[in-house]
Amino acid sequence: MELVMDSKVDEAGSAAPRRGRYVRDDSFEIDLGMLGDALGFNLRMAQSAAFRAFVRRTGDATLKPGYYALLSIVDTNPGLTQAELGRAIGRDKSSITPVLCELEQRGLIEKRRDARDRRVNTLWLTKDGTRLLSVLREKAREHDRALEQAIGRENRELFLALLLRIRRHMSDNNR
Amino acid sequence: MELVMDSKVDEAGSAAPRRGRYVRDDSFEIDLGMLGDALGFNLRMAQSAAFRAFVRRTGDATLKPGYYALLSIVDTNPGLTQAELGRAIGRDKSSITPVLCELEQRGLIEKRRDARDRRVNTLWLTKDGTRLLSVLREKAREHDRALEQAIGRENRELFLALLLRIRRHMSDNNR
């Protein structure tokens, strides 16, 4: 297909010494080649840029970057279990445990042993957790507005739909 | 379009104890709430799903997941320096060094001290590096086709453009 993108076949071969140009002015001088047209690479770059911006925005909110999503899900689904939470965001339960322990120690969530199935912990937000979450939600809203501005408001719905399709299509389930 | 997914505003409040339903069948039963509509969260989930799929696809290619992009850029820009490479993908030079050392030790790239500026290393692909890259490129092409299929071929250009806008708009430069 296209994928070949801007392979202008300049340079006429890989032996052409790039040093000849000798630019050193921080201008984006590098040719990404077919990488610049790759969906995966650009998805990664965009995600990484967006995530860093989110961290900058929430950096003073006294919480590690990745924890906002967990608090938010517990808030929306009070009493869900750790395993359910893990499945919801596609992470192993063992990746969830230490995070939840820290959130509990900091008094942001509460774990309750379920009476009907004593293997599971149900998860609940505390008052403090609710309070912190509302602060984070405001930051997240600002972040979302910035992203929306970047892509253009009229593209929001489609963009979101495409991201969702990728998640569905590439997830471990459809291996 | 559809995009709204499952934000049905059920539950009618966060106090409703989810335990009542007591489902345990791995079906996606969790309500992501406003998270499900957040650009940042969905970007992260899509990227992570896509990256895992890429790792599955290249897992037997004898190379760590993140290295393909570096090899590809060195191929397209023979003789570029480590700092330039870092800037091209938005990573600190100290994040680049160990990767490049490993690639050199494995005989995939060559570092040459530049004569005109003896501080810099210029980077070059070896024969082996070129060979491995061509294998990886084939995998990458397959991966790209899978992603394209997920979003729909007609959306490719727009999607790519939006990802690029995010990268430009949110990058550390426009802080």
Added chain:
DNA sequence: TATTGTTATACTCTATAACTATA
């Protein structure tokens, strides 16, 4: 037998700060 949550362990990716050698 299967699942939940925990633990031990390890790997990937990334950054900051301090260093050297150059410029």
Added chain:
DNA sequence: TATAGTTATAGAGTATAACAATA
């Protein structure tokens, strides 16, 4: 003074495997 590359170190984020408790 400023930059290129290295090193030491650390911190997120993630996973696999083995385990005890429970189903």
